[in-house]
């Protein structure tokens with residue numbers, strides 16, 4: 014739901030203006046709550062409770078009490094005078110560091126830009142419930158000093174005392190588990206005075222040391238290192254685009270900026286897409302700085318998130334590495350932001366508050382007057398344009414540090430070299446895999462499609478298996494023996510007969526998913542060790558990291574994966590990369606489709622031959638003459654960028670024009686359509702702003718909700734938010750289960 018945000022008006026001051034009585038009025042504070050509202054509420058101060066701006070406090074809100082923040086100004090406008098008698102009183106202040114003023118300004122900026130209620134942005138910033146809960150002091154045990162073990166000890170007691178012999182403090186349960194004894198044994202030892210109970214200190218994070226291991230830079234890297242150091246030393250806002258092929262040393266180079274910032278005593282945040290898969294990154298960081306960075310991602314436990322939130326606010330977390338939400342931690346003294354793989358579409362969040370974290374990182378840098386580094390082997394067109402117009406500094410690292418050349422990429426024209434019937438790998442690709450195997454090298458096959466087959470049908474009546482709640486085919490997942498909808502999660506065990514014509518065993522799979530590729534590879538290479546990397550086949554972070562580790566160690570011969578294999582890994586034995594379907598993703602209605610295909614293919618093929626020998630890449634395609642394919646094969650990145658920039662310019666597409674999407678959904682088809690048409694009718698007329706639609710969304714139904722889309726196009730220099738705000742103010746009331754969401758700078762057009 015959208016509420017128009019209102020000008021920030023210092024309401025209390027104007028209402029109770031400096032008049033003589035004002036001194037008699039009780040003190041009030043504007044409080045922002047983490048809910049979908051765009052205003053602060055006034056609360057009466059409780060005598061003796063310090064309500065400095067930023068304080069987290071407990072307040073009554075409707076029938077509940079909730080945690081809010083004392084804001085440093087009133088947000089939202091109301092012309093009704095405040096009746097002080099009716100105001101409720103703050104319950105208490107919560108013992109947690111205050112929200113920094115910079116975070117408040119940042120939240121206001123995001124709310125205004127994304128047209129989200131300010132309270133929802135605050136909610137993102139409070140994304141660690143446990144930070145606000147009372148810190149229960151935890152007690153543990155350790156061996157009593159100077160205790161002499163009595164002569165007759167049971168074996169269990171002996172074991173526990175041996176474990177505790179290292180003098181460390183452990184929770185009772187942890188000691189029992191480690192020693193393999195019951196908790197009764199531990200209790201008994203406490204009673205006997207052999208173990209003592211002590212408070213467990215709150216976990217602290219080891220500080221990375223900027224001088225732990227110095228790097229010697231090559232002559233091509235030195236100018237980049239110097240530029241970045243100067244940016245940090247300048248203690249001012251700047252954006253640097255650090256551009257260079259995979260393996261050129263971008264990470265190594267930006268570590269110097271991290272070191273410089275640490276030496277200033279300031280904090281660093283490094284944002285990575287797919288933080289779950291970055292154990293290699295963590296190891297490298299530790300080798301360079303002698304301590305691991307603080308990791309922030311969704312797989313952490315609640316209490317751990319709480320600890321990190323606090324550590325960001327107190328400065329105890331020096332370097333945080335995380336996914337996009339790491340940007341919203343309440344850093345006490347942030348000095349540098351790095352966005353690695355800045356082109357990655359994973360930085361766009363598409364629920365609740367729709368924001369592009371890379372862009373917000375630049376905003377945060379500007380507000381905090383600190384440098385921002387954007388790193389990528391395939392920078393986004395937006396960043397290229399900003400570099401050309403000198404908004405960003407552009408540093409290019411030439412070639413790979415190892416000197417190993419980038420892989421030679423060739424297209425395999427599937428019209429000339431079709432795979433055998435029912436197979437998906439063309440003869441030239443298979444031949445190359447055989448040769449790589451002969452040399453003891455790894456191969457990787459990439460297909461961005463989970464499951465066994467994207468479409469399943471009955472070979473007798475032609476019945477197609479479709480999701481009952483979405484406009485989507487069900488995808489067969491053969492390993493898990495079911496049909497799955499990739500939009501809503503609906504699933505069906507694979508039926509024994511056709512639900513329509515009752516023919517038994519009639520299901521045929523159409524097209525390949527990665528499970529089907531794995532099946533073909535297993536048949537062709539029966540003694541090869543395969544790894545299948547797909548988010549739905551690997552249960553969690555730990556298993557995924559284990560698998561990556563096995564690949565690094567050379568315990569795997571052939572890797573078959575979806576886009577999770579494209580990111581950040583360095584597999585030393587990998588020499589051959591095959592893209593099974595290079596046409597996937599080309600020719601959509603999405604203005605960034607070509608760019609994204611180029612990036613993905615470049616990144617996947619860039620995995621080959623990083624360490625020792627020049628690798629090879631093959632792209633199977635039906636259209637080798639397509640410009641994206643030509644750019645990949647020729648390696649002529651600049652020509653591709655040039656042509657993309659021209660396309661964007663001609664079409665007034667980002668970054669030359671601005672886009673916003675309005676998405677209307679409802680369970681009832683007519684209701685969604687009527688509302689979408691009505692709002693289109695009310696679109697304010699404005700010169701040079703175009704409103705397209707409403708149109709049925711390409712995925713028309715998701716989870717039983719019908720979806721209509723409108724697209725607003727405006728020239729870059731126009732205030733598209735202002736336009737949208739004026740429009741939203743005129744919209745008919747949202748009734749029933751209608752939903753309207755606004756997506757400024759959309760990345761998804763589905």
Ligand code: ADP
Pocket residue numbers: 228229230231234257258259260261262263264265266414415
């Ligand atoms: P990128 O981030 O551009 O992919 P990396 O920083 O990961 O590149 O560097 C690629 C490889 O080269 C890594 O193994 C890295 O440790 C090594 N490397 C890069 N620069 C240096 C250097 N100056 N000294 C030693 N090793 C380096």
Ligand code: ZN
Pocket residue numbers: 480481482483485498499500501502503716
């Ligand atoms: Zn579905």
